Amino acid sequence: MKEYNIQRHYSAKHQDYKACSGQIRKDRVQSLIRELSVQQNIFTNTNSESEKAVRASFAISKLIAKKYKPFTDGEFIKECVITLAQIMCPEKQKLFENISLSRMTISRRIENLSTDLKLTLEKRASEFQYYSLALDESTDATDTAQLAVFVRRIDSKFNLTEELANLHSLHDKTTGVDIYKAVMNGIDAIGLKLNNLCEVTTDGAPSMIGKERGFVALLEKERINSGSSTMKLVKVHCIIHQENLCSKSLRMQGVMEIVVKAINFIRARGLNHRQFRKLLDEMNSQYGDLLYYTEVRWLSRGAMLRRFYELKEEVFHFMEEKGKPVFHLNDPLWLYTGVYAIEINSLCKEFENRFKDLRSNIVNFAIFSNPFSLEPIELPEHLQLELVDMQCNQDLKAKFNDVTLMDFYQKYLSSSDYPNLVKHCKMMACLFGSTYICEQLFSQMKLVKSKCRTVLTDRHLEDTLRIATTDMEQNIDHIVRPMRHQSSSMSK
Template sequence: MLSKKRKVDIEGRIFNDNWKDHFFFCEVNSKPVCLICSQQVAVAKEYNIKRHYVTPHGEKYDKYAVRLRMQKVNKLEAALKKQQSVFTKSRETHDGAVKANKIAAALKPYSEGEFIKACMLTAAELVCPEKRQAFGNISLSRNTVAERIGDLAGDLNSQLKDKVKSFIAFSVAVDESTDMTDVAQLGIFICGVDASLTVTEEFVEMVPMTNTTMANDVFSSLVKALDRVGVDWSHAVSMATDGAPSVVRKKAGVVVKLGETVQTGNPEQEFRNFHCIIHQEALCSRTLKMDNVMDVVIKTVNFIRAKGLSHQQFDILLSESNIGHGLPYHTEVRWLSRGVVLKRFFQLHAEIGLFMNEKGKPVTELDDPDRLHDLPFLGDIIEHLNMLNVNMQGRSKLVTEYYNSIRGFQIKLGCGRCNYPGATQLISPLCSLCVSLMGIMTIWTGTMTKYHG
């Protein structure tokens, strides 16, 4: 029968002070360190320490008498402590510098840290040459920046865990989207309130869904992410989604599964499901189709942007006209894309008409004044919708603010000063959104009354 292998950390080995005089060793952070070469020995065992001393250093240092030997030990130990103090100051400078740098906040590559440091050294030579060494001690390498960001992420995660413990009620928001590498990414957010009515909104985790994205997969990833931060499932009150079928399905959706988990911990807890308000507003804005305009715009933009040669030739035409901005793509996934494309298309409609005529693909709608009027109108309406969408975004907003934004925009559309039929096309879906917001406000008020009377 094989015996169980002993582990070094449970053997309880203790550093012997006599090893300092005999073998030139001292203890640093519970590890034996050679005073001569600063090398660590893994195990505080006399045989290992003696072997290290005899092999590389014994022949040179055995000749010292007792008194000279003690003086040499003291000198080497003082040098080691001085070296450690230098590293400590350098590390403090490094921490302060990395805190100050904005590389990660600006979404820049970590490798740009070295370029920033080179610029700092050049500026230091001109402005304060005596401080150049202090700037030189700052480490902005990729590994250093990555490690610092990792430390910050760990600290934020620890703070979130402490905050979650104080929640008397919390809600969850999930959104799934596919990145540029065709991997589905599940974004998970949490919003909670403590006994003092302090609201906390935090991003929990971005979970890559490398396999399938069925309801069971989303639910499993969601539960694991929230369990890591230590949520109390009995305090969950709601979940906001983008309305995907796998999430809101009545029999086996993520919402149903999460509600069952909540009621397991608290049978009396009522768990609700909400459709993301901003996503609902984006869906409402799509009711203003105006296909007579959008079909022409999308077809023309795709013709210019789909082929590299056409795109290059169109950019040359713009540069000859001293126009610095080009024509962007229209993307349905990006909610604010349509307004940007319409605005840019109208600004460049003369150049676009000229270019399409040269290509033998004339856009007759650009020559018809009556039909051309629809383009700026739709562009203005979509621009106002984009402004509404941006105003609804942000942290620490209450449902009353969303209601005021939607209701105010709805009143402007129905004020009677605009008789264009396309404007009134938005009023009906926005009314439905206002009704749903009113329902959310009622539920929100009821939840606060439940916990605070």
């Protein structure tokens, strides 16, 4: 600023200070400086308190998403916090009142948190040396098809992560072409490259594994057409689904009919159910109730049969008292031979057929899981010399027996000494074995989008599940810093 301008401002605005001189003038200057400092601190403290209120709003929104709670719960949480403040620290009540937890605010916070996670995933995509996909489809409370796509990736340091890549809402058909388009759009948005894709795990639906128009077939064609098929794509039909299909070959219909009929008689009627639970309590039974079984959630069958078998004596006594005796429960042949032994051979044959795709990769799995037990001649040529060198290294062999598998590859197997082996083991490490992670997501989806929350949008459903399932750490301060901070009263 020019001296003339300063002089003119002083003459026009501060003529009164001309009368001050010496120590009086110095004291007056110090007083003005202190007043300015106080004014600046007022703004600083206000900004600091507003920023803390926004951080608290984000932290509570994150908890709401992780616990699958409705967005409207934020308002109830605020009421609880203010009530606590009134009792515990009334002088700080105003601070808690400034935290914005309205339904709209919670929805915006969850959108911001989810966007931050997606951006982080996109940034890390360049670090993915190899990745695999697991995908499955189910319907939500409004019968909308939801396609869950998870990515499992590995970086140069053998660090593994699993994250929800996308949750696609399919409002029309769910053919292989529809699934293919949705998945390709999703991985393109993240920045994943097809030449780094080493495995795909799906269920056995025709839309997934159809030979011509299934998702896997279309993906394989795209890799060939784009020149991304430098390595063989491992295609896995979910192991858990295959085990379920194998179990269908067992002649268990007679067993299931008897068991399900008995359970329904006990649990479907309120009086019977109460009396049965009282009987279990009187007999000091290990369990307090029987379990239901549903064909849709087929994993429940094993748990249901196990619980029924362990409570067979209690069930027998109860059904006999009710005039509905189940004589099979006293028949050892029915309990053991009839249920298990007769079907072992057919089950083995079914497993033989179902797991052909995994058996074709058994050597590849063994190279990763136990390389010191293999004969080099059994391996592909480009791995044989490196395996011989590794097996001759006694230090590596000792470490392999002392540490976990992933620690061994992370800390002791050098990519410069064993480049092909390291590359192969990274691909094996990032494989999905099943779509169980998708099944878990669908269970969480039923809590997020329940019959009481059917108006939840597709975006908010995906955002909530992304936050609820992530293992990535989020820096809320990084999200809050560029935002304009407002108190709750202003944001309304």
